Amino acid sequence: MSQLDQSGAVPAAAENAAPAVSLSGERVLRVIVPLVMLAALVGLWAWYVQAYNIPKYILPSPALVAQSLVNDWPILGAALLVTLKITFAALAIALVGGVVLAVLLVQSKWIELAISPYMVILQVTPIVAIAPLILIYAPSTQVALLVCAWIVAFFPVLSNTTQGLKSTDHNLLNLFELYGASPLQTLFLLKLPAALPYFLAGLRIAGGLALIAAVVAEFAAGSAGAGSGLAFRLLESQYRLNIPRLFAALLLLCATGVAIYGATSLISHLMLRRWHESAIRREN
Incomplete structure (x- = not known):
């Protein structure tokens, strides 16, 4: 039977079949190609390691890295858990504090004039430079690491949310x-929904920065011992020339960063897919 009906038009089912197949194929390619x-x-x-007989203390093979990841998992897993606790705690505080302060900045011009310059100064100052001061005044090393990670993750949330509002x-x-809406009604029913895409963009940025800041802060703090994170395990592996474990720890950090970015991107897609232009596929 021909796809053309009596009027010469293509039926809707046949017309929509090609885009559906194309969309499905595109999704498969997005997974297969990487x-x-x-x-x-x-x-x-x-091949490079085997062909040129590279020593494992210079460049270990992927098999050695995988073996180290399995054998040293009790140590690396505990260190990863410490780093994740600092990362997610800093991110949570940055999200709450960034949104609250952004609302205050938008609601009051005087607060914006008073606080904004200092927020910018805090953001552009390298965290490595102020980490020693934080370590002096913080009650413990873990609190100092949390503060360092929070400082780095805070500004993207504040800046993006303020811009969205x-x-x-x-x-x-x-x-x-x-229609006589009150300031609170305008804030919760109009401004905050309008700022949601900007906030979610800041969330994606802050998620990765919180992990980076947690690692950099631990490098600067030089914390060691059973309660240390992956940064210390990287340094320890370097000092002991245990390069396979160093690569395994680095692999864990990379995988964690990708997972955080993927999770925040998924949250953004789920919250915007039904109404915002950035998440809706074009029809033509």
């Missing part, structure tokens, strides 16, 4: 004023 690239890089790495459509603001 995996193929990863397999090629690992294969090239293994300021980017509310002026016509909608005038409409709310015309």
Whole structure:
């Protein structure tokens, strides 16, 4: 039976079949292509080590790294847990504090004029430079690490949320004023929903920065012992020339960063997919 009906038009089912197949194929390619690239890089790495007989204390093979990851998991897993606790605690505080302060900055021009310059100074100052001072005044090393990670993760949330609150459509603001909406109604029903895409963009940035800051702060603090994180295990492996464990710890950090970015991107997609232009697929 021909796909053309009596009027010569293509039925809707046949018209929608091609885009559906194309969309499905695109999703498969998004998974397959990075995996193929990863397999090629690992294969090239293994070939290079074997072909040129590279010593393991210079460049271990992928098999040695995997073996170290399994054998040293009790040590690396505990260190990863410490780093994750600092990362997620700092991120949670940064999200709450960033949103609250952004609302205050937008609601009051005087608060914005008083606080904004110091927020910028705090952000542009390298965390390695102020970490020693934080270590002096913090009650413990863990608190110092948490403060360092929070400082780095805080500004992207504050900056993006503030920009989102300021980017509310002026016509909608005038409409709310015309209908006599209170400042709280305007904030919760208009400004915060409008700022949601900006906040989620800040969340994606802050998630990765919190992990980076936790590692950098631990490098600066030089913390050691049973309660130390992955940063110390990296340094320890370097000092002992245990390069396979160093690569395994680095692999864990990379995988954690990718997982955090993937989780925050998924949250953003789920919250925006039904209404925001950034998450809706174009129809043409």
